[in-house]
Amino acid sequence: MFRIGEFAQIAQVSTRQLRFYDQIGLLRPCHTDPQTGYRYYAIRQLPRLNAILALKDLGLMLDQIGPLLDDAISSEELRGMLLLKRADAEHAIRTGEQRLRHIESRIAQIDRQGAISGYDVVTKSLPPQPILATRHTVADLEEAGTLVAAAAAAGWVALRPAHRGNLIVVARNDPDSDRLDLTIGYTLTRSTGRTLTTQGLTFSPENLPAIDIAATIVRQGTNPESHVAFGAIGTWIEANGYAVAGPSREIFLEPVLELPGFDKALVEIQFPVSPA
Amino acid sequence: MFRIGEFAQIAQVSTRQLRFYDQIGLLRPCHTDPQTGYRYYAIRQLPRLNAILALKDLGLMLDQIGPLLDDAISSEELRGMLLLKRADAEHAIRTGEQRLRHIESRIAQIDRQGAISGYDVVTKSLPPQPILATRHTVADLEEAGTLVAAAAAAGWVALRPAHRGNLIVVARNDPDSDRLDLTIGYTLTRSTGRTLTTQGLTFSPENLPAIDIAATIVRQGTNPESHVAFGAIGTWIEANGYAVAGPSREIFLEPVLELPGFDKALVEIQFPVSPA
DNA sequence: TTGCTCCTCACGTCACGTGAGGTGGC
DNA sequence: TTGCTCCTCACGTCACGTGAGGTGGC
Numbered sequence: 329m330f331r332i333g334e335f336a337q338i339a340q341v342s343t344r345q346l347r348f349y350d351q352i353g354l355l356r357p358c359h360t361d362p363q364t365g366y367r368y369y370a371i372r373q374l375p376r377l378n379a380i381l382a383l384k385d386l387g388l389m390l391d392q393i394g395p396l397l398d399d400a401i402s403s404e405e406l407r408g409m410l411l412l413k414r415a416d417a418e419h420a421i422r423t424g425e426q427r428l429r430h431i432e433s434r435i436a437q438i439d440r441q442g443a444i445s446g447y448d449v450v451t452k453s454l455p456p457q458p459i460l461a462t463r464h465t466v467a468d469l470e471e472a473g474t475l476v477a478a479a480a481a482a483g484w485v486a487l488r489p490a491h492r493g494n495l496i497v498v499a500r501n502d503p504d505s506d507r508l509d510l511t512i513g514y515t516l517t518r519s520t521g522r523t524l525t526t527q528g529l530t531f532s533p534e535n536l537p538a539i540d541i542a543a544t545i546v547r548q549g550t551n552p553e554s555h556v557a558f559g560a561i562g563t564w565i566e567a568n569g570y571a572v573a574g575p576s577r578e579i580f581l582e583p584v585l586e587l588p589g590f591d592k593a594l595v596e597i598q599f600p601v602s603p604a
Numbered sequence: 605m606f607r608i609g610e611f612a613q614i615a616q617v618s619t620r621q622l623r624f625y626d627q628i629g630l631l632r633p634c635h636t637d638p639q640t641g642y643r644y645y646a647i648r649q650l651p652r653l654n655a656i657l658a659l660k661d662l663g664l665m666l667d668q669i670g671p672l673l674d675d676a677i678s679s680e681e682l683r684g685m686l687l688l689k690r691a692d693a694e695h696a697i698r699t700g701e702q703r704l705r706h707i708e709s710r711i712a713q714i715d716r717q718g719a720i721s722g723y724d725v726v727t728k729s730l731p732p733q734p735i736l737a738t739r740h741t742v743a744d745l746e747e748a749g750t751l752v753a754a755a756a757a758a759g760w761v762a763l764r765p766a767h768r769g770n771l772i773v774v775a776r777n778d779p780d781s782d783r784l785d786l787t788i789g790y791t792l793t794r795s796t797g798r799t800l801t802t803q804g805l806t807f808s809p810e811n812l813p814a815i816d817i818a819a820t821i822v823r824q825g826t827n828p829e830s831h832v833a834f835g836a837i838g839t840w841i842e843a844n845g846y847a848v849a850g851p852s853r854e855i856f857l858e859p860v861l862e863l864p865g866f867d868k869a870l871v872e873i874q875f876p877v878s879p880a
Numbered sequence: 881t882t883g884c885t886c887c888t889c890a891c892g893t894c895a896c897g898t899g900a901g902g903t904g905g906c
Numbered sequence: 907t908t909g910c911t912c913c914t915c916a917c918g919t920c921a922c923g924t925g926a927g928g929t930g931g932c
């Protein structure tokens with residue numbers, strides 16, 4: 329018979345741990361002195377403790393281990409539990425690798441810039457989004473700016489405030505030319521099936537698909553600032569082992585009160601991505 | 605201005621989380637109605653929330669993130685924190701891979717045997733161990749048994765109980781022959797520098813080195829049982845990506861009262877291992 | 881008026897670690 | 907008698923989740 333300290337030393341666990349296992353009934357000492365409360369363990373209890381430690385190491389929780397050791401669980405059930413645990417473990421590894429890439433890209437960023445970037449990329453999942461929008465191709469960013477301003481203004485007056493959400497711009501690359509393919513419109517708080525023509529622009533309803541993983545960034549301010557933010561998100565996507573998986577979206581979060589003054593607007597850039 | 609629910613939806617967090625960040629002062633709502641307690645958030649607070657989420661994702665704790673965002677921390681210090689976090693993340697990945705191998709070897713074991721083995725392998729680290737022992741080579745297991753019984757009995761009577769720990773057998777493979785090289789003796793509770801000869805056997809002091817990682821198993825009972833336990837530990841070592849890194853040890857945990865009746869003894873087998 | 885949203889407690893999570901304050905055993 | 911070990915509370919951990927019980931806003 330060993331006192332708790334000796335037994336703990338043999339098994340390489342803390343005395344607190346043994347007292348805890350006693351308390352929850354997982355490993356009762358062979359004998360407890362009713363006078364002093366001293367716990368006495370037999371060396372024959374070591375296999376049970378080892379079984380507990382081995383199962384704990386597989387990721388099982390203590391309240392699952394008890395029934396398992398007392399044979400209240402078939403090997404078929406144990407197999408099922410282990411398959412779940414395997415999935416958990418695989419997921420944990422993938423999450424850990426992801427986190428490691430995030431950390432390393434941050435370190436590299438500090439080493440490059442000597443400072444902390446003002447931008448923080450966050451991944452989210454996005455639901456399907458109904459919009460009412462007009463689609464055009466433009467030659468360059470200047471033309472794009474003019475078009476966005478015009479479409480934003482036209483939509484702003486033509487759409488009822490109760491239906492109108494945020495200004496949104498979807499940018500597709502046109503593979504056949506070097507022109508930009510832009511879809512400009514407003515998110516809808518209530519779906520509409522109606523096409524609308526105003527100030528020479530035709531707004532059609534469209535349902536943007538859900539995005540499983542979107543890398544997003546919030547930028548604020550002027551257009552020259554914009555491509556810095558795009559650069560930051562692009563670098564992030566590459567450094568973190570993702571690939572772009574669809575057209576990017578820009579959501580103008582703050583209602584733009586003085587059109588076309590986008591200078592103070594807060595814009596969320598969303599890139600659908602998938603693990604490369 | 606958004607109420608907490610809307611803001612939570614935009615940022616893909618729970619309202620509880622936003623209330624918690626308010627409570628700990630990490631992200632205070634732009635305005636709180638003193639009458640109702642309603643929290644109102646400005647969309648301009650989204651970048652800060654995103655920064656919080658991004659840093660949390662790197663494994664930083666919330667109380668580290670606050671000072672970081674309020675510029676109370678230099679980029680040099682942040683770099684240091686990230687280097688620590690990188691080490692944590694790498695360690696977590698290795699631990700996770702280790703756990704995955706453990707789980708998979710358990711599943712494979714169930715699939716082979718249809719049941720749960722009575723043996724549980726546990727890894728520990730072992731401190732250096734002073735012993736007093738006699739060393740011989742033997743031809744086969746039968747001769748080994750006879751020698752262990754004789755040496756155990758000789759040591760039992762020759763060593764003072766206050767100094768004598770457990771019976772220990774260290775087995776080395778002799779590469780030049782197929783004979784077994786056995787060191788048989790007792791662990792010492794107090795070091796001794798004395799060599800002792802009794803019943804034709806010479807016991808010399810020796811200090812067994814510490815073992816960083818030992819794969820251990822506790823077996824109970826007869827010698828025929830023994831090689832089942834050896835088989836179990838061998839399979840485990842291979843399945844979990846380890847390699848044997850030294851001679852194995854057997855510690856007879858239960859004082860063997862009736863020599864040479866080892867039948868009821870509890871024995872811990874220890875194999876030093878290293879990641880393969 | 882009816883839902884819907886918001887509020888503030890306050891307990892629960894998981895497996896112990898870490899004292900505080902006191903006692904048994906050699 | 908002096909250390910050493912043991913005992914029982916009881917709080918702390920980390921970032922919220924989950925009700926309970928009650929109220930504001932359209």
